[in-house]
Amino acid sequence: WPRPIFRAGLMLGTWIALPFMPVQRRASREYLSVVLSRAPTTREIWRHFFAFADFLMLRLRVARGVAHPCTLDAATGAEFGALVASGAPALFGTFHFGHSDLLGFFLGRTMRRPVTMVRLQVGNSEDVERLGRLFREWVNFVWVNEPANLPFALKEAIETGRSLAMQCDRVEFSAKAEFFQFLGRPRLFPFTIYHLAVLFHRPVVFCLGVPDATGTRVIASPVFTPARHGSRAENLAHARAHFQAVLVQLETLVRQHPTLWFNFLPLNPESPAPAKAG
Numbered sequence: 001w002p003r004p005i006f007r008a009g010l011m012l013g014t015w016i017a018l019p020f021m022p023v024q025r026r027a028s029r030e031y032l033s034v035v036l037s038r039a040p041t042t043r044e045i046w047r048h049f050f051a052f053a054d055f056l057m058l059r060l061r062v063a064r065g066v067a068h069p070c071t072l073d074a075a076t077g078a079e080f081g082a083l084v085a086s087g088a089p090a091l092f093g094t095f096h097f098g099h100s101d102l103l104g105f106f107l108g109r110t111m112r113r114p115v116t117m118v119r120l121q122v123g124n125s126e127d128v129e130r131l132g133r134l135f136r137e138w139v140n141f142v143w144v145n146e147p148a149n150l151p152f153a154l155k156e157a158i159e160t161g162r163s164l165a166m167q168c169d170r171v172e173f174s175a176k177a178e179f180f181q182f183l184g185r186p187r188l189f190p191f192t193i194y195h196l197a198v199l200f201h202r203p204v205v206f207c208l209g210v211p212d213a214t215g216t217r218v219i220a221s222p223v224f225t226p227a228r229h230g231s232r233a234e235n236l237a238h239a240r241a242h243f244q245a246v247l248v249q250l251e252t253l254v255r256q257h258p259t260l261w262f263n264f265l266p267l268n269p270e271s272p273a274p275a276k277a278g
Helices: 003-020 022-036 042-063 077-086 100-109 126-134 150-159 192-200 232-256
Strands: 070-072 091-094 115-119 139-143 163-167 177-182 185-190 204-211 216-220
Touching (some): 022 042, 042 100, 070 077, 070 100, 100 216, 139 150, 177 232
Parallel strands (some): 091 204
Antiparallel strands (some): 204 216
């Protein structure tokens, strides 16, 4: 269909679908209330859902082979670009935010880097599998739904020189999780990527995909590199400081683009309040 007609249909379809997703709608309202510091309007909740529907259409177009440019952000991309250009295996973290779902494929096709993507396989993973077939020369998958095989698959991927790409915001399948400040509260986040970094002496960098006028702008964090002769405790302490800085960067972008937070789930669990003395 012509793009304007299709987009109008997608907008209408989002309005129609909204009443049939009460759990996701409740999660959207909770999240938007926090990030906006007020109760969101129904239209703002619709915009949140429509932004995700629009991104799903982009993902399907890319899976069909339509070109979609990704460019490194000039202000943050120098260290990330140097790491990618080095060819050294690394751990790439991201979140369910904006166009970040496409970054593993960007690393494979554009940067010519073999990447194993750690993903949750769900009923609507067909588009991801189609993307995997399109970029199969560079990208393969490890599914966290198969916990018995996961440690061996991760170990094999790292030891054979592949990089790992992991989403680090949902805690359901994380073996290691800790509390970090995010959206005004200490919240639980997966921390497994840093344990892997320390265990296998691999650098960690986080990157986020933000839509812009030309396609996707890739915003990167500084690189965390575990000290080879440092103790595990020292390296993990530095890792916690690095991840907290990453979450500050993420929160800044979330507040600038609130509809691009694609977690239609309750916000990450908060740290329990300390018991009162006496």
